Amino acid sequence: MSTVDALPEAPTTSASHPGWLGEVVHDIVHRPVMLVGLGVWVAFIIMAIGGQHLAPYAIDAQDIAHRLQGPSHAHLLGTDELGRDLLSRLMVGTRYALAVAIPAVAIALVVGVTVGMLAGFFGGVVDRVVVTLLDSVQAFPAVILALTLLALVGHSLRNETLVISVAFIPSYARVTRALVMAAKNNQWVDAERSLGARPLRIVVVHILPNIAASLFVLMAMDIPSAITISAGLDFLGLGLQPPTPSWGGILSSGFYYVEQSPWPVIWASVFLVIATLGFTLLAEGLRDVIDPRLSR
Amino acid sequence: MSSDDLSSLVEGLTNGHLSRRQFLLRAAALGVSFSTAGAILSACGGSSASSSSASPAAAPATVAAFKMRSDLDMANVDPAFWVSHVDAAIGDAVYEGLVSFKPGTWDIANTLADTFEPSSDNLRYHFTLKQGVPYHKGYGEITTQDVKFSFERIAGLSKPNLHAVYQADWDALESVQVNGKYEGTIVLKRPFAPLMLSTLPVMSGKVLSQKAVETLGKQFATHPIGTGPYEFASWVPKQQVTLQRFADYGGANSAYAAKVQADKILVMPISSDTAALNALLAGDVDIGVVGTENLKQVQGDSSLSLHKAPTQSYYWMAMNVLDPQLSNINLRKAIRAAIDVPSIISAAYNGAFQQAYAIIPPSMSVGYWPQAPHYTQDPTQAKSYLSQSGLKNVSLKLTVLSDQVDQTVAQVIQSNLASIGIKVTIEPEDAGTFYAIPGAGGGGKNRQLVYSEYSTEPDPSWSFVWWTSAQKNQWNWNNWYNTKFDSFLSQALVESEPAKRTALYIQAQQLWDAEASMVWIAYITRYLAGKKQITPSIRPDGQEIIWNYKEA
């Protein structure tokens, strides 16, 4: 979930002057909260890349005699309903969480920015049509939209990613559109135009870099949202299916067996919350650092 | 009043012509005092009389309501189209048939029928009705015309043809002859052995009010009218079905059942087993089915009792023999030898179900095959079959319903087959896609391994019906068609002698076993948990008889 943003009339960011990278790094290092977030990111990315190799047990090694047990020497976090090691499954689950969330947001970014540019730049009918379509997509709460679409297209990693990205597209489109429209009226741009520069060049060279920082922050904030939505879809059984060790899926089977053992629910929740908390802290920190004017 | 009058009344009582209520009314009309009548009733006894004195004033203590958890919501209570066992349980409380099973047994007793006599050739069944038995909500009294209407509509003899789902139950019906207002004859085209087991005493044999069905039309499915001890009061979808004690109940079942105790029955659909258990523990429901995962919690709670209700429904894994890989019998034998059924029962059903070795369970009155081979997991044997098959790099799809328990089973099967080198991909499908009619654009032909359960009525013909050649492209996901198999089954349908029927069904099962196209998993046992003071009433196949629950 991104916070409400009021947009500045003429965006200027600290990203536009030299040496800004050094400043950003400096600011990051001096904010402990951000370091925590960064640490979480690093840890999860390592887990995602390492996958099964880092996990103590094979994720599909069943041991039915020892199902639904709590933490023990053999299984640090306990076992699930088929006796599989929870720690291993949750670690590998990181891969699925990120494999859905990051591409979903990236696709939403690319598509949304393109659409927003078109709408903002051409204005008129094109703009009206685009805005109406965006409104239509945003007429549905994200989860309901995702559910309905997934029921249509069927469950798979790819479909879940696409469906979630659809829910995020409108926000990037709107931000881009507003910024493009504001920039269009900028004297600066008029000057370029009068010098004969082509519209596309103006957009790419002058507008994009200015909004890049804001979009980057939006992306960082949206990744935890996307992780949450995909976990929710998996929990409802409409996303990734067993035996895929997705966090939402582990929560779902954990819920079914919660009377017998609360541990799958507890540990899956812990992973999910640490991930979203860590990523959000980093994102908020990035936002504070990159554009103080946007922070509240 | 002459003693002749009274003795003929007593005779009527003892041979079942008069219900206790009717006896009391007529005795009162004759001037017999209540205490005398009560004494006579006690003397004549009655297997189900629970009250010490029989006068209406001292009826068993009533209970305001029984709140029962059901795992599914009511869907359609029309006997021609009913969907689940919840519909059947509600139907059993609201409707009655000519005959019924005495609660808790397979013994047949007359209910709406005063007399019921099969002819010696089992083609004609002559019956007379009890008189003055009213329908709910003022739809008049039951007559032979209602019986004709009810049976012929399911048989497909009405105009227009209803295309009832349960048409097979009355397929052998020629007609129901009306010989008088309360007298009629069921005429069959050919002998039909299951008539007294899975047609007349259950939903397909319920007698509906023609007037009510015609008046209510489509609404009838969710606003049923019958003669039963409870009438349908209301339904809030996904929340509650309310049944109300029928004040003017005609007493058709009083010869074998006590007066109902609760003024209301509330059927509350709770699909999540966890939620249902919590509801039970919290007192939000009084009694209901609990998931196999929750048995320990129930047993540990001193205010609750657990009741075991074995059913004849069975879980199976079918192999589509039309599939290029699975048409190889050695592959099928390999699969059968690789699967560890006890661990499936342990992982998915908490060990609480009885393992199945063939389609017909021991509790079925005919058709059980005690010598069915018991296959155990034997990886060496399995690998040997696999190499005999000559197939390499076998990869198969396993289609299951997408709920938690079925997914657990699928994962065990996947792991079992992986250990002999067969790769299994699990394809979970929601109910819509899973049950899409095969062949009609649906998935049956393209499936390879399928795991599911079928329920049944108390006759083997019902269990076998989905696996015959007639079910090609419909529900025979085995896709094994064999005329000898079919002929055993059709002979058993017209054979009335139980021993001969059993022999035929055993032959059918032997043939099927040789084909190695099925892995039998388990017979479903339902577990009811409820407050200690409540005694549920359960049919021998696990169907809940909700109108007959008692509270101490």
Place this chain on the structure above:
Amino acid sequence: MLKYLGTRLVMAFVVIVIVITFLALLVHLIPGNPVTTIMGPRASPALAQIVRHDMNLDRPIPVQVWDFITGAFRGNLGVDFVSNLSVTSLIANALPQTLALAFTSLFIAVGLGVPVGVYAAKHVNGAADRLLAVVSVSFITMPAFVVGLLLLLAFSVHIHVFPAIGTGSLSAPGDYLRHLVLPACALALTWIGYIGRLVRANMLEVLGEPHIRTARAHGVRDGVVFYRLALKNALIPVVAVLGVGLGSLIGGAIFVEVIFARPGIGSLIYNAILERNYPVVRGGVLVVAILFVFANLAADIVYRFLDPRVRVELQNVKR
């Protein structure tokens, strides 16, 4: 202002028509057949044909879409083909439960979030403020279904303080409220954090403004400054957020209703999706979308009405 209102209403109307059309077409894009779902292993092709006809599925698609659109405007959202109840009546039964849940959640969120935000603004940059910041952000990031599961685990499964399922009956209001506590808290948690942050930020901004400084310079007491002047203005954006919040709470209620086995429009839609009960999915999603559109619209208008000084377009990226 009126012109603005008029334009927005027209836009909302157009959006709703697009939504209805999309939903009407949805039916035909889903694989699987509704008839057989419900009939299970007992339906025959002949019966399937009959039910298909009854559901009007054998008429040409544009006709079906048009029928649905016109029907929807007349309040007829179709019939649930299994129970033969009208979809509208199913929704009418379910929606009040969800609204009760949503409003209770908002009430809790505002009731706890505003004081938290005010406290943090009062003790800005102190230890309490920093702690609350971390707590608020934690709350914001915790998904409702995780909170719901954990609350259920803590207070129902093991300790039996609160009931675990259902709504309780309205005739016993105390019982009904008891059943609402856990689900409403689960939904509200995110918003407590969010409103807390928002109120704090707005308060700080307002407190920095000239007219506040002037008031202080004139000797107006702190308490008055804080609560009468600053808070009033700081609450304006909160109102805007509430409108959006209501809409997204209705969407988020799906999880809570599933976890706590509560009837409501969320579980109605979810179960209908599982059962491929088209008419109900269609009708339910439509009603939710309409509510969402109007909640957003209302929030936007109220915001503008309260603060006409705001001229930049409020980019609503809240989900």
